[in-house]
Amino acid sequence: xxxxxxxxxxxxxIVPVGHAIHLLKEAESRLKSLHVQPRDVTxxxxxxxxxxxxxxxxxxxxxxxxxxxxxxxxxxxxxERDAAKVLARRLSPMLAQLNNKSLSTEQLCKALSEEIxxxxxxxxxxxxxxxxxxxxxxxEIIYQGSNTLPKKSVQVAGAKVHRIIANVCSFEWAAxxxxxxxxxxxxxxxxxxxxxxxxxxxxxxxxxDLSCWLSTQAMAFGEPIxxxxxxxxxxDARGIIYNAKLVDFPDAGKTSEKFRAMFVDRIxxxxx
Numbered sequence: 001x002x003x004x005x006x007x008x009x010x011x012x013x014i015v016p017v018g019h020a021i022h023l024l025k026e027a028e029s030r031l032k033s034l035h036v037q038p039r040d041v042t043x044x045x046x047x048x049x050x051x052x053x054x055x056x057x058x059x060x061x062x063x064x065x066x067x068x069x070x071x072x073x074x075x076x077x078x079x080e081r082d083a084a085k086v087l088a089r090r091l092s093p094m095l096a097q098l099n100n101k102s103l104s105t106e107q108l109c110k111a112l113s114e115e116i117x118x119x120x121x122x123x124x125x126x127x128x129x130x131x132x133x134x135x136x137x138x139x140e141i142i143y144q145g146s147n148t149l150p151k152k153s154v155q156v157a158g159a160k161v162h163r164i165i166a167n168v169c170s171f172e173w174a175a176x177x178x179x180x181x182x183x184x185x186x187x188x189x190x191x192x193x194x195x196x197x198x199x200x201x202x203x204x205x206x207x208x209d210l211s212c213w214l215s216t217q218a219m220a221f222g223e224p225i226x227x228x229x230x231x232x233x234x235x236d237a238r239g240i241i242y243n244a245k246l247v248d249f250p251d252a253g254k255t256s257e258k259f260r261a262m263f264v265d266r267i268x269x270x271x272x
Contacts, residue, residue, distance in 0.1 A: 125235070
């Protein structure tokens with residue numbers, strides 16, 4: 001049987017079931033190691049009447065219990081629910097674009113960055129996009145649902161070329177791919193913000209030997225390098241992963257000469 005149980009945090013202590021089982025197993029192990037009777041004629045157990053007296057309860061943790069006593073809890077919940085509906089309405093036009101494959105990385109990232117809580121907006125967008133059923137706000141259908149299989153992530157492709165400055169952190173020759181860390185934005189970006197500088201990683205695919213060589217030299221010398229990229233993105237509830245295709249390196253010839261000079265200078269210094 002189940003029934004409500006009123007508890008007072010000052011009077012009632014609750015031990016998680018898993019911890020209680022651990023304590024019982026520990027007691028069993030100790031008793032087995034202490035008694036001298038043959039094991040095949042002994043049993044370690046709990047008296048039936050004591051087992052029948054155990055109350056198993058579900059209770060809110062103390063850190064959240066205080067909210068039950070606040071008068072504004074119902075109002076706060078209603079406000080949060082209304083805010084979620086408003087957010088869903090704002091995101092619904094982009095869901096339609098996603099379904100007809102016209103939503104770009106630039107459009108989605110710019111819209112999410114303009115939200116008060118971009119992380120919450122991103123998680124809401126992914127949740128809505130992954131729904132196969134129509135979603136209503138209580139008065140109207142705000143999303144018709146998708147005909148595809150349920151998904152936990154959203155992929156969008158870049159529509160424009162963007163110039164960034166980045167440090168090359170690693171390079172994989174076999175795949176011709178580099179992991180770069182964004183360090184500067186020479187021009188305003190609809191994808192990245194100032195918070196991305198110094199922390200945002202991008203996986204970049206290369207297309208020719210010179211690009212690969214420049215990337216490895218930038219990594220070897222620890223030199224930031226400018227890149228022109230088409231940037232794609234994968235979003236899920238945890239965050240955003242960026243991968244890009246290199247269009248070119250601005251002033252590749254001058255950059256190549258600079259790295260060659262740095263290489264010669266480094267070699268020469270070995271013999272000084």
